[in-house]
Amino acid sequence: MADAPKDLLDAIENRFPRVTASRSFIVAIVTALGIGFAVSHFLSSTEVSALKQQVELYKAKLQVGSPDEALKKLKDLEDRVQAIQPKPDRQLSQEQKKSLAASLAPIAKDITQLWIFYEGTGEEARFANDFAAVLRDLKIPTFxxxxxYGSLSTDRGVLVGLRDPRKPSALALRFIDALRQGGIDASTTYWAGDQGDIDFDLFVAGQ
Incomplete structure (x- = not known):
């Protein structure tokens, strides 16, 4: 009986006088309650410890130190997946065709011929045909x-090939400006062609 807290035993005896004669029974109950609390506390601590270990395991697997870092890694992964997705085919909308025709019209009569090339795929061929249709509507002779194929491995998009990029003709510069005014982000590359007086061509490379 000395193991049970005296104040607690006295309180129980005062509250339940009929069980005073069974003091040993009261001691047993109090002792059991104490053991139960200790076991419960131990189980709770064990559960928390297990959860902490699980969190650390997840961190190790994800190789991150915080939720923000995990979100960043997820965003990087999404960007990498997006980068390898097939790109949609390029095409000139009706509005783009009108804008391009308007910007090319002032120099149409000066372009006596224009060679049009594409890099080799169906997407590039169809996109090149969009340009050819606009040029033909302006009565520009096209081939x-x-x-x-591109002269440089870095050739991408819509390009104006120049025989001598260091000394483009005034008409070549006006043609490039007209494309850009028409909403086409045209750049330049080398062109080995020597047909006729026109020192430039139109080349549609890959995306």
């Missing part, structure tokens, strides 16, 4: 579109 092609026909398959070709």
């Amino acid at each position: 092609g579109p026909m398959p070709g």
Whole structure:
């Protein structure tokens, strides 16, 4: 009986006088309650410890130190997946065709011929044909579109090939400006062609 807290035993005896004669029974109950609390506390601590270990395991697997870092890694992964998705085909909308025709019209009569090339895929051929249709509507004599290849490995998009990029003709510069005014982000590359007096061509490379 000495193991049970005296104040607690006295309180129980005062509250339940009929069980005073069974003091040993009261001691047993109090002792059991104490053991139960200790076991409960131990189980609670064990559960928390297990959860902490699980969190650390997840961190190790994800190789992150915080939720923000985990979100960043997820965003990086999404960007990498997006980067390898097929790109939609390029095409000139009706509005773009009108804008391009308006910007090219002032120099149409000066372009006595224009070679049009595309890099070789169906997407590039169809996109090149969009340009050819606009040029033909302006009565600009065109040859092609026909398959070709870029002079540089970095050639991408819509390009104006120049025989001598260091000394482009005034008409070549006006043609480039007209494309850009028409909403086409045109750049330049080398062109090995030597047909006629026009020192430039139109080349549609890959995206």
